[in-house]
Amino acid sequence: MQRIFTIALVVLIASCSGNQDYKTSSRATGWKMIGRNGGSARGYKNQSNEQITGPGLVFIEGGTFTFGRVQDDPIKDWNNIPNQQHVMSFYMDETEVTNLMYLEYLDWLKRVFPPSDSNYKNIYPSAVPDTLVWRNSLGFNETMVENYLRHPAFAEYPVVGVSWVQAVNFSKWRTDRVNEKLLEEENFTAKNARLQVNGYETFSTDTYLKAPTRTYGGNDSILQGGSRYKGIQKLMEDSTAGRGDIRDIYVQRKDGIFLPDYRLPTEAEWEYAAVSLGGIREYNSERGRKKYPWQGQYTRSGERKTRGDQLANFKQGSGDYGGIAGWSEDGADITAPVAQYAPNDFGLYDMAGNVAEWVADVYRPTVNDDYNDFNYHRGNVYSKDYRHPDRSFEIIKSTSILYDTLPTGNLIPRQFPGEVLQIPVDEQETYLRTNFSTADNRNFLDGDEASKSRKTGDKSMYNSPQHTATVDSTGAMQRGYDKSSSRTTLISDNVRVYKGGSWQDREYWLDPAQRRFLPEYMATSFIGFRCAMSRVGSKSKTKKRSRN
Template structure:
């Protein structure tokens, strides 16, 4: 009887298989009706929709609208941060400032990849070294900080300083490549042994890998039959593309608007809506806070046990000659910088968005930026458009020294017929051109030039005024300070509300009468 039942089950299985009931379904194009990922239907490969992973060290910041600029009294009388309502798309930003140990990891990789004994590599190594002399002063003794702050393990997780805007930007590029390389190795698409063979210009960068300018041995997953990536012929594909959804966008410096928005931690400004109001709610823009750690306008954060008034929420200079308080009662418990996870995190869980060190942002400085830039999306000044260089054969190339893909500036001739922009370099957009009435003579009659970059947030040596996210200052992109560090950011792909969330309002499909 058991044998008879087994025969019947096997017969049914064969019948259903022949009818296609067990056949693996392929997604189908709504436009053509052809199957995706089917070698018998053209072989067009489409990755399953997936959310963007959160990169190492990053925190997701849901975008929104806020009033950018200084809303407290402008005691400096600079009028370079006039309040203006803008919108910021969702993005990612580092939970903490980049620390000494992180930057030393970068230098270690450079020394391992670019042999310092070769004179051609020396500018690469020297160009990345932080300027430890920023600690020196004519009228104070700071030599211990000059000698030990960057390298002593006691300062491992203190923010790196003495780093210029250019150096911070290069660090972001390096970090992007190392994270993506790590992803490919972890998923088995790149052989781990490839790490040992990287020397000089023969090193992994995300762009060179995607353009087939960097060749590496495939990992175990890439050559396995279980590899989910397929060629049009249905064979395992060893090469990962951006369309597969594994690789991350580049790390970069945050835009000024992003940094300021993240610093306020406006997630705390969303009230709990009543049933009558529904689930959407609006930001309490009328109660604009002054400092990053507060949940109300007077700057206090309460606990169940009472107010925390009197506790220092940031590392700053309270007054002339008072950087830390008195023995036995140090106020912020830090004479210079403090560890990057010190003090109260804000509503997004970000540390030291006020105090400790000021931070570089991406923007080129202009006093009237708030009046010039777009209110959406991602207000920013500093665009200089570029493209991949193509040789006479139409092929991309890598730089013989660094191994990075060679890029060239977009020319005005290429841009003149565009509707949305007419110049390749628009850093000076609206500075005395045909659509503006301003001509400031930057770099000639003022200290501001196209190399002037914005930095935000107060530092360990600043008064309380500079702790407000709306304040802004500037410095040349190739200079550095003992009070200035940085953190990285990353673009957000997909739903602005985060992973697992839909985009836009969803309504049921209505049936049409036939």
Template structure:
């Protein structure tokens, strides 16, 4: 009886066009005026109901919630920069795996095709493979092979800076949204695009991209055609680096440790328990992640390799956590979006904690039109910088004398005393230093705990540091 009632309700909803399946067509009326939506006689008032976001390629859904962020074991580094605090993270999407060499090669391939003569543009995106080089180790083969050889196609990309990771996210956003419009028949693939006439999500939405029209342009109810608008909900939000809170929340995968609203077991790692080896009968003794087991032991004894990886391992190695995410501990460290501050746990909000907000707006020319750079991207100007919010106070100084607040033009470098080349102390903290997390193939187990954190200048890279992308979820946390 209950099933029959549900079927009748769905049938009625479908027939009446209530928008349960992303509708919002003719026949629906405004509760404000009674005027019909999307009807020519009432001025084509736009309305789309029942929108449900589709995950972008490579992403899995991370249902948000509350968790205790921060240290879960002894602070062996004595940094006191990660005290536990209760926060809430909104639902979002995250890459199933770390970005692989193949994923990143697609980016480089696209740059070579679209900007064939611009070596500066292309070289700025290349990973720094020389980071594999060591004065007292024979790592030269990795310098030549790790990024380009097919043997490492499915290995995580490393040697990329935080800035390069962000550029990749921006490029990926544009290619995914371009493909959505192509698959809908709105556009055709334009392999000849170059210079300023390159598809970006923003230039298309602002009417600046002149691409090749497809066979099914977006239609108005009166039969006329138009460009797709953001309000249509066809294109996806931007790919981006996850915040530190998002990354840590996703790594723990606590969705598998709840009974109603009760958290039955906290976690030290992305898996249950405090052990690093499998305890199941079939896989007993196998390590659950790629890390350094002991001094000089990168992979174990011949015939019984403990993690089967001398350096990093393919991105689908080991078991995923309860969200379906691979290698959230070990393999390679991963960049996150946050600017590093020792006291962020005191300053940030309880909902969606993040330090690093820089608010921008698109620059307009004298004629009021948007300004583009030589690569067709809209130029952005900073209108607000919150990276130092609640951090620029006298108590944040690392020196006892003087009042940092009383002098004009002081910056983060002045507050934290950067190294000046003459032997003076440096904190290495600035607005260009970012957090990274997760532990790697060359780290001890302490760094595999998602609550631990380290930092590095955003223009630097390491041979064990990669990244994965995230995407904001719009609408309800899990759908209605």
């Protein structure tokens, strides 16, 4: 009996020892993955870490929902016909991007890329919102023209006058600033160095991951100024293996420190987040349909303490932008400060009213759900890194900034200094693939070359006006307004969807399924935006439990 007990004890000890070793060893090979006797000084982590929630974001657990109009359709405009879609989990800004948030972006651009420098003279102006959107030929709105963006009284109001292109550039900037701070907090870079950089030493997440020694313009005092960096460098030098790669002393994607990109939400993500079906879900079915981001069929609260209060900021009738002063009003005549009304079931504010919001998608009247019903999005344009014959990356320099000239005549930088140059994917990436065949997929299966009419030879389903603007050799702007009388549509590959009602919209537009479009280079006084971020890893943050 004692011998059997001894054997069992040995087996138990060996099992415990194996489990302990498993924490630092590969399940594939049994080799140690971390430590100085492993494959490298900094190997892969053997335990998964959950993605942290980035600044300003709220977690949205993905799922299945009815994408499109499920309520009133008095116009019957053959737009956004209901179809079932599945959206992966993601994160979204709790509120719309405010004036204060956007001013932080503008101040950073002005400090790092001063307009007085000839290399940067077009960067800051390209990001400034168009404050003239407040003007009205028969209205006195100069107070908003002069004060709305910069006066502290409007700091927590949603930014407007921002085009889709400007919103995308803000999102990219935000990604790099958040990851730059995370890198410093992990003690890899010199403390507060991010506050002292100039146009030659900017940080780019993508550049750091692919060519870390060229980040911050190759400034070693910043790149190698953190205490953790120095400790890992010494560990590599002392390693008996001596096989470390130079990149192992820099943060890599496998470390899980950097967050995915901030970006505009797709239309499906935005609508899913706005509808927030959790409040009306019973097991795996819906109890009724939701007309608004909140429960119920009315725009006024039915709660005892707030009964009769408006649940959103919208135009209630002709000449009625808020109600009678002092009684049962929505508290705003134009936009309102963010988070003034109750959030929806996901904890998101102002998903109806206040300002409409840009989303990532190119507009089309219908959704091609026969082709895809998972993470639906129209607007993919794929690119890749430009690499020299020696496989080194081409980094944008202060003297090599490329600009796009918008039809309005505004210049928008394609990329900023310090970023890896991006070029369209070519046959090298598309050859013999079945999932995509070209870089630009904005008009995929919708009047593109592959599906054009063989009878008429039309290359596009939509013949929208083609306004142009070019800069001649003298630097003068030459604008060309399309005066053709044969145009039949405003839809093109450069019009983007915006969702949600605004302060100047009637109740009809508060339905999350409603959708409208505007050219991506235009701005208005009633369209703002909020950012989203993809979720990596598990679908849910919590384990599911039985309801019984």
